[in-house]
Amino acid sequence: MGRTILGAAAVSLDGFIAHEDDSVDPLFDWLGSGDVEWSLSEHDHYPLRTTVASRDFMQAVYAHIGVMMIGRRLFDHTDGWGGTPPAGQHVVVVTHAPPRDWAPAAAAPFTFVTEGVDAAIATAQELAGDRDVDVAAGQVGGQALRRGLIDQVVMNVVPVVFGTGRSFFGVPEGGTPVRLGDPTRLVAGDRVTHLLYDVPPESRRGAPQDA
């Protein structure tokens, strides 16, 4: 089984992945300001332009993505990317109610899961097989981490302080802190610093605090 990787394109120094109105300026500046052009997927219509260091970090982390798992907010905000997953072959959407009038629904490789985060992760991992699941940060991703369902956390930290916004780790309903390991990778980019964390076994499902 592949890994579950919690991440976002970028996070502010104070932990926000978007403003309250879902705008992101200047979080995505690092994705368009560099010297080398690349993409994570053949579906990417807008290639990225970053430093070599950022490209190498991102390509290593996301080399084996099979499935993306997202919340309903990101799905609605991107309109499901028109039915084409931006990474991997399949998208799992966690939602209370699947969209009824989404045009690409029949043809698109999207699965809507209404039974919560645990069921969504199970579905995503089944679809991914040996490949990894990219779990989008935010309310759903944070919940997955707190429920012990995440193997790695990727933070692309942009040097800006938002003050308010949408939190990378979501807003918890309670529970104990989640301890991670020290970063296994630490990479300086341009307008971004990349950190990759492993979630240790004691913070994953089956550990005493999850019982």
Next chain:
Amino acid sequence: MGRTILGAAAVSLDGFIAHEDDSVDPLFDWLGSGDVEWSLSEHDHYPLRTTVASRDFMQAVYAHIGVMMIGRRLFDHTDGWGGTPPAGQHVVVVTHAPPRDWAPAAAAPFTFVTEGVDAAIATAQELAGDRDVDVAAGQVGGQALRRGLIDQVVMNVVPVVFGTGRSFFGVPEGGTPVRLGDPTRLVAGDRVTHLLYDVPPESRRGAPQDA
């Protein structure tokens, strides 16, 4: 004039310097688990034990502290460290009302400023002279950053996700995002990652967005 440095002993991966009840576990683990013993000041009763890399980073950043500036919460929580500044020669406390019955008040090198953050920074810098001012993160420190009064930001990031707690940057009353530079130093410790940011001129007092 010295620099104003915004920092805290530690910050969680999601930006908290303490839990809601002011406890900090496990944020301070990195300060006691290392091989080398050191202190930032001759007043330190409890020497720190960290890696060499962490000691070198901290001693370089805090080599020239003349004055600490703190909010009323930290003052109350530590009872003003019994009247002895843990770093530097003087402490400036931002408060709506100075304590009336604080025993060391007459002898201790503490100044209580009731006219807000701008006045407190001015007082601290006057007292510090050529030396630096260590501005404690939290509500007062975050306000100082947003008001363009901070030169550097130190983040000692501990790999733990709190979910809730007391924010490093405080809770803003509004305002625009504050852009920093990329980290000028990036140091891996044990249970901590150190990042040092410069605040660029356009995010400091006098810049158009502060007008």
